[in-house]
Amino acid sequence: MSETQMPTPRTRVVREPHRAAYDRETAYRILDEGFLCHVGFAVDGQPFVIPTSYGRKDASLYIHGSAASRMLRQMQKGAVQVCITITLLDGLVLARSVFNHSMNYRSVVILGKATLVDDPEEKLAALKTLSEHILPGRWDDSRQPNDRELKQTSVLRVPIEEFSAKVRTGPAIDDEEDYAFPTWAGVVPLEMVAGSPIDDARLLQGTEVPEYARHYTRKRQEMA
């Protein structure tokens, strides 16, 4: 996974280009830690941005939803041009000057055409990809989808072809003369953490919290 793609004019990072990355390894690392994306699409010139979960398999991103949603309704007409953005927030960066305040973050922007996954087998596989992306191990523990449910669910595939990543890490960068300014500076780390699982009120007696729910984390040791 060392392939590097040149940015296209549309994915080239304009602002702070030194923070840009165009390689799959960087993008996949971010995509595999996150599971919430914001999908942008336009209807008659009006952009919409909708939060939804996703799963990645190889160079495909899958999202799903009810056929009733505005986004998917739009997509019934055919492939729809979308922008899918994933953002992981890592910290607030407090500089001495107001101007140099920043955030540490990792983000990926994917441009592409979303297409409906029609083939039933492929659809089921994509739903498993989504489920396992969010909560590895959960699929096999759950009651499997039946035909009615599969019909109610739309699955969309977006190829991870035209993309860019952007990453900011590290301390504040102040103007040299500001280092004498008497204020605290540093980073307040931010992290999404899981709390203790809450049992459903109607659990069957003796049902234990599974490991994947008890110690839920998005940290990934290795590349998928």
Added chain:
Amino acid sequence: MSETQMPTPRTRVVREPHRAAYDRETAYRILDEGFLCHVGFAVDGQPFVIPTSYGRKDASLYIHGSAASRMLRQMQKGAVQVCITITLLDGLVLARSVFNHSMNYRSVVILGKATLVDDPEEKLAALKTLSEHILPGRWDDSRQPNDRELKQTSVLRVPIEEFSAKVRTGPAIDDEEDYAFPTWAGVVPLEMVAGSPIDDARLLQGTEVPEYARHYTRKRQEMA
């Protein structure tokens, strides 16, 4: 703050309408807890979705950035139609069936025209709104913006007029016959938390971590 707006056809929640809210109180509560938004805009029919921070004051949302960015460059041509979405993720909802898995979240979608804030006084006030929204108390502790910095920064205002909120809370909702299915079900709470502040390497001796950085939280006790 009890005014309720009817949804417009564009902000009416299509999917799961029982989770929709169209009142300012609900929207403001979400907007005031968050500070990261995803801004959607279209360039020649291609949607872009860009993460950025925001601040709210009354019925205005402010975002900022360098005049070099693609988003702001687009906006130099005049007011630009945008969609700004804020999402707070509260938990994974594990149902017995794959199909009924869900997430607890609170989101706001704002449609509107972004306009540049040109007036220098209004611009400075908007930047203070942004700063105080993200980190209350920080503005006065920082070296204030100078003219050069103000010129390098663009500030955009989006009116909070056409909006909708969507909220899911609570346990999994399974099909009645699935409650006999032998698997754990429940909620894994998710929360963005701040870690211990990291001192900058070049702090002046004796500079203490301020309270707003030491105990950073987005939880809000009251409506702003």
